[in-house]
Amino acid sequence: MIAVYIIIGIVVILLIMVIATYNGLVRLRNQVKNAWAQIDVQLKRRYDLIPNLVETVKGYMKHERETLEAVTKARNLAQQASSSGAGERAKAEGELSSALARLLVVVERYPELKANQNFLALQEELTSTENKISFSRQYYNDSAMKYNNQTQMFPSNMVAGMMGFKASEFFEVTVAEERAAPKVSFP
């Protein structure tokens, strides 16, 4: 009789452990999803900012049409890539980031532009959006690493395997070198 109770006890304890692990995994997976949504919000915000920026800058930068075109093109490509996987998306966004960085370097040559209130406000928004993208990416990657560790480490990997928890992809932006970025010729 005692043996039966012991077995029942062990089963109950195991069940509780499995449930706790499962819930922990679900919580982490939701955190990862949530973090991904945050990146999405910030990337969309950047798509919205760029036409505004190009419009403001255009009047001042008569000789930089190529740079501006490159930014617009990179933005459109990134927006198209937004429905594909993390890897491909990260690449497109990385190119957009470097195109923007090049534009902001060029801006330094135009002091009148740097005195424009409208531009200054936009620049603050853009800087902050860039930061928000990298912070949301950072939080996403941290969450993904925590989640992946749980799905791969013993004993939680057993529960993860049974319930179909799959490791999530990291969002690594390989910031392309200026030379490596695609040259866009203006027709």
Next chain:
Amino acid sequence: MWEQIRSNRIRSAILVAGMGALLLLLGYFLGLYFFDSTTAGLIIALIVWVMMLLIAYFQGDGILLSVAGARKIMRDDHPRLYNIVEEMRIASGLENMPEIYIIDDPAPNAFATGRSPDKASVAATSGLLQKLNRDELQGVIGHEIAHIKNRDVLLMSLAGVILGTVVILAWYATRIMFYSGMSGGRRSSRSGGGQGQIVVLAIGIILMILAPIAAQLLYLAISRKREYLADASSALYTRYPEGLASALGKIATSTTQLKSANKATAPMYTVNPLREEGRAASDLTSTHPPISERIRILRAMAGASVADYDLAYRQVKGRTGIIPVSALNDSGDLALRAASAETEPAEESTEKVKRTRDTSELMWRLGNYRTLVCECGTKLRIPPTLRAPNVRCPHCGRSNELT
């Protein structure tokens, strides 16, 4: 950070229970004195206690913010501060955006308050906005967001309000006792005067002693460990400990003292605001670890993870680490990032002018002043109380109409 959160809960409970005991004791003696009945006093004390708890819980942050003279700002009032708070919210994984407040004070400092991570506020002084560049401000705001994320804020606002009430109650109680004692102690004289007088006198003395002790308890409750942890979290969020280190350096060398800070609100601030006027803040204070030490630890960090902070702490202090083991386990290898463009020395001076201008614009606007630009380019600040139909420009003498 779960260990820290649990220890905060326990501390909050102890604080609240201790306060209750103090009040019941007070009620017991007051009842004995004024009503000749200890039960009546106890009931009154109980009611006061519950009311105080409710006020501290639901209004604590509001009270502290108004005591500090903080005013709420919206996104357009100061986009840069708003953006930085949002950046840190994202980096910390906090779900709700905290409310942002500004205190009009040239001394650079900041604090966070609130009930829970869902309902919290961050307050910064105008001096902080003027003196710090983007990276530094990010470090300080990261520190405040860490207090919210680690649930330090509820304890802080609870402690602040409770302490304030104790001080006020003790003050009034001793006053009442003093005057009624002078007029011969109406009620106590009925039940054998002399003894009652002595008891009352004793309570008065006890209360006067207890108020500063309660303050001391609060100072201990808001421990240094919490500050170190918030520093570690700030470095983790920003991946740039140098930002906070250099901000702390600027705050430490500032010699202006925060006007609105007092003993009850001091533990909330990033850096203890109650140092002596004209003296640098690097001296030892009990609520905050010495700034120089915090800076040394931050600068000794080899990476941005909590484990790196722990290592740097051990290097500087030569003691066992500060971070709970549970928090150390799941922190991986995190590299530091480079400084942002604004930190470059060449940019610093023009940035400083712009920052100062932005902040003073904001303060004028928050004071409901209107800004009128005269044709000669002079900016006229029109106070909200001015009723005249037009105002003369002091620079060129043109008359500007107020519409």
